[in-house]
Amino acid sequence: MPVLVMKFGGTSVANIDRIRRAAKRVGVEVAKGYDVIVIVSAMAGKTNELVGWVNDISPLHDAREYDAVVSSGENVTAGLMALVLQDMEIPARSWQGWQVPLRTNSAHSAARIEDIPTDNISAKFAEGMRVAVVAGFQGVSPEGRITTLGRGGSDTTAVAFAAAFGAERCDIYTDVDGVYTTDPRISAKARKLDRIAFEEMLELASLGAKVLQTRSVELAMRYNVRLRVLSSFEEPSDEAGTLVCAEEEIMESNVVSGIAYSREEAKMTLVSVADRPGIAAAIFGPLAEAGVNVDMIIQNIAEAGRTDMTFSCPTDQVKRAEKALSEAKAAGHINYRDLIADTDVAKVSAVGIGMRSQSGVAAKMFKTLSDEGINIKVIATSEIKISVLIDRKYMELAVQALHDAFGLDKAA
Amino acid sequence: MPVLVMKFGGTSVANIDRIRRAAKRVGVEVAKGYDVIVIVSAMAGKTNELVGWVNDISPLHDAREYDAVVSSGENVTAGLMALVLQDMEIPARSWQGWQVPLRTNSAHSAARIEDIPTDNISAKFAEGMRVAVVAGFQGVSPEGRITTLGRGGSDTTAVAFAAAFGAERCDIYTDVDGVYTTDPRISAKARKLDRIAFEEMLELASLGAKVLQTRSVELAMRYNVRLRVLSSFEEPSDEAGTLVCAEEEIMESNVVSGIAYSREEAKMTLVSVADRPGIAAAIFGPLAEAGVNVDMIIQNIAEAGRTDMTFSCPTDQVKRAEKALSEAKAAGHINYRDLIADTDVAKVSAVGIGMRSQSGVAAKMFKTLSDEGINIKVIATSEIKISVLIDRKYMELAVQALHDAFGLDKAA
DSSP states (O other): OOEEEEEEOGGGGSSHHHHHHHHHHHHHHHHTTOEEEEEEOOOTTHHHHHHHHHHHHOSSOOHHHHHHHHTHHHHHHHHHHHHHHHHTTOOEEEEOGGGTTOEEOSOTTSOOEEEOOOHHHHHHHHTTOOEEEEETTEEEOTTSOEEEOOTTHHHHHHHHHHHHHTOSEEEEEESSOSOBSSOTTTOTTOOBOSEEEHHHHHHHHHTTOTTSOHHHHHHHHHHTOOEEEEETTSOOOTTOSEEEEOGGGOOSOOSOOEEEEESSEEEEEEEEEEOOTTHHHHHHHHHHHTTOOOOOEEEEEEETTEEEEEEEEEGGGHHHHHHHHHHHHHTTSOOOSEEEEEOSEEEEEEEOGGGGTOOOHHHHHHHHHHHTTOOOOEEEEETTEEEEEEEGGGHHHHHHHHHHHTTTTSOO | OOEEEEEEOGGGGSSHHHHHHHHHHHHHHHHTTOEEEEEEOOOTTHHHHHHHHHHHHOSSOOHHHHHHHHTHHHHHHHHHHHHHHHHTTOOEEEEOGGGTTOEEOSOTTSOOEEEOOOHHHHHHHHTTOOEEEEESSEEEOTTSOEEEOOTTHHHHHHHHHHHHTTOSEEEEEESSOSOBSSOTTTOTTOOBOSEEEHHHHHHHHHTTOTTSOHHHHHHHHHHTOOEEEEETTSOOOTTOSEEEEOGGGOOOOOSOOEEEEESSEEEEEEEEEEOOTTHHHHHHHHHHHTTOOOOOEEEEEEETTEEEEEEEEEGGGHHHHHHHHHHHHHTTSOOOSEEEEEOSEEEEEEEOGGGGTOOOHHHHHHHHHHHTTOOOOEEEEETTEEEEEEEGGGHHHHHHHHHHHTTTTSOO
16 A cells, blocks of 8 residues: 655644544545554653753753653654554554664764664554554664654654655644745735745755754655645645645746745854965864854955955854854964954845746845845855845845745745 | 662652752762662653553553553653763663563563563673663563553562662662551551561552552562662661561561551452352352452351352452352352442451461450450451451551550560
8 A cells, every 4th residue: 555654743742632633634544545654743842841851950961861861752642643543443553763663873862864674664554554653753873772863853754754665745744834935924925835846945944944854855855755744733635735846746836936034144254354275264164163054155355465254154153153263363273353243134035946947036136125225235146045134124024025026925 | 899779769750859869879879889770760740641641542542552651751760860870970871671671571561571681781880880770660572562560660670670680789769768567647656667578568568558569579579689668858878768678687576567457448248158169269260350359258157058258359349349240140150149348348467477486466466456346357367467357447446556566666
């Protein structure tokens, strides 16, 4: 029988009533003839409680013990979901990560999946079991210890199972009903997308649209797993949610698929850096070592032999960046006159695979912002994305204006 | 290095502060030079929460899923305890049941321990680890599924580890400071025992003194594991608590070591049973099949060819007993005139290994009760125990009178 993977997030399994509701959706797919693999998160709030205890003991904790503790929430949900399904007379059983076994490397708390043997679960399907409920977010290391995949790792678990079992689709049930052209809280004209390409979803995810864990989308793209994002709080239908799929499956689309934004970006400028070959490496090497995630980078030649170097990074990494750069300066590796951190900025991005084949998108974006009197501080582009840093106070205005300009309130 | 097993119950690990307090006790034993195996229960209340969810889903649940769910509380405590110990700079790590692996049979929710390989943990001790924190109450079946040992199973886990590792002692930390000559809530003269023999402890446990799980005492007796019961809320000392040990380790003792009682016992009388060979089997066979735990049994010849048969069983099994007996009557297997259930009784018992060598204990017990005007309804004796059923309203009076009569307020 064809296999379907269904993943339920924490709010979708927050209590026994919600687990029953989720189980009913599973029952619908079983009735259609699917063998279903259900991936569950911990009941909403449970993982935070566990993480709180661990941090209460020590902020510098052994990641192996952290993983052993925080993985327990998913085990509880898996067992409860199996019991609810059995109560509905659907043959089901639960699997914890080590029972599958979902094998990972030993990078505790951020482990990477290495292997998912299918024989164990497939044998049960062959015996008549209809639903395998698997605890998300967790695996087992080569040393036999419990690992976790990082927060939101249940999405990645789901996609990995879909890839391993050649599932027809991987449905991610969450508390939003799909992927939108932009954040509906910012633009009332935001429209749910029926389909979106993996690459676009990746850009949107990394730009702050927190529907799916970025890694899960990367994995889906690599193994061409069709992902559907949908709400567990709406009536089910085959048209529900948004399908994240290969570009080839999307017949028509707007040039721009979505407008994303992030308030968590800061702009850092090194003023009057002594310019020489290797200066970029001398600046960004120490930042990388300090764990600063640099996003955009711009270099301006201000005067002969001197340059201004501007970059953006997450707001909460500004202090770390300042420390790394002043240490590099003190050590004589770089030389700059001033370091200016501007945390009062926002990043706004237009994303769309249509940009590859259509020119003029950047020009339209710049003109739209200019018409609104919004000054662009930094520009960065990729094949399917244009991002700008602007004053934070203009962020909502920019998102709304761009959403209109690219006609995102209308279907392609 | 010598091995010590320390077990902490739910109230002793109810929150992070209490876990820290328990860890300090572990630190004291580590400082003395012990390699310590710590067995932990779930944080107080957690297992009940999990059991509640399972019962909410279905009273008739799959015991395999029940075990997978309810075992998670111990895993959390094990990880947290390991983290606290590490924070105290004591080399420690946690083990879940399947990681040891603690192998059990497949009797889910009431599994029996079959094997505890020591190589895994011993190797870590050899590498310098000082504390192995093991999640209590759980194991893994031959099918690779999680099993639990029944409520209170962490005591049994602790004793089994002590036996497997040849531990010098197994310390059970709980919320009482030892085993008493009787319930201090009933007699202000109750005195903590320094030592008690395994056999006596077994009788007391089965009679309702709920300090230790009966199975854990049986196991300790079989493998001669010295068990110490002590409070985690008192200052530690080598003299703290009560040592449960072999008779040979107890130099002097009173003839009677303790007075136990139970309110949960009912008296059932089958009036005018047609007497014939095999009638006892015809009565007690169906009761056993119905899962009724019959304790005392008395047969009185009332008239020629007829007999009255009286037995006691837990109060909450009375309905089940009545059903089984009336079905046996309807099927013609037995014949009786009336079935009288008296739930207004209590069982009071005197327990002591000294009874083996000293006569007159029963006579003294009966006279003491008679002097107080208390009528005895049923008597049952074993080698080291005399039990009587009396009207429940006299229970406290009987306990106090017997405690005085056998001089239990004074040390031997």
